[in-house]
Amino acid sequence: MKLFISADMEGISGIVDPSYLDPKYGVNYERGRRLMTDDVNAVIEAAVESGAKEIIVTDSHSGMNNILIEHLHPKARLLSGSPRDHSMMQGLDSSFDAAFFIGYHTRHGVPGVLSHTMGRPIRNLYINGQVMGEFGFNAVYAGLYGVPVCLVSGDNLVAAEAKELIPGISTAVVKYAQSRTAALCLSLEESRQELKNKTKEALEKRPQLSPVNVQAPLTCKIEFSHAGEAEMAAIVPGSLYEAGSSEVTFVAQNQSELYRTMRAMLNLADTVEFA
Ligand SMILES: [Zn+2]
Structure with a gap:
């Protein structure tokens, strides 16, 4: 079983505002990187226990060099740095059995912790008439390689956004949005357990999930x-x-x-x- 993990930062356990997302903020950014690495590690640990043989983690936030490789689980390889043609989905191809989106967030203009779509200039993005955030856009990309997206982690609202597109998807909710820059966060212990439980559930349910099928052109x-x-x-x-x-x-x-x-x-x- 070969697993692709796209890891963003806004939906990571404990992260609630931009001070965790950008090196210019210093201490909180360093905490954010560690929190991100540890969320990803919880998922890898459970995936390995569930039989994953090959795991690629694609760092998918901003400069895409946030995850601390010195602390990353030894069973995963890390795609780090930018630029990349396919950004948050770089490295995916049809050899993968499943994709997980970890640390994701809701789309621009709707409630949710640090909601946005790709970058500041984009207000809305539609594929074949359907509005998409980063979750949807990346799921469509995975679908065209025939890879199902089986797990999303982040706040309660991105979990709902993901289920609109993929009703059977497993969702690991690590915080509850109170505003765009405030959340009720699970303790890290509880949060990591949720990530592990939902990773196992996602891999068990994988055979019942279909890739997102959007016809070209x-x-x-x-x-x-x-x-x-x-x-x-x-x-x-x-x-x-x-x-x-x-x-x-x-x-x-x-x-x-x-x-x-x-x-x-x-x-x-x-x-x-x-x-
Ligand atoms: Zn991001």
């Missing part, structure tokens, strides 16, 4: 926060920008093209400066 619409960002994103060949709006649409022939085009547009939109 994939029409992707990105609604940016400002028209200026949409104008920059529309530099990407093949994109369609309706003047006067803040939306750009493109059609991707496959999962790789979908991910790379979204990333190119996001990076272009990120260059826009506002006074």
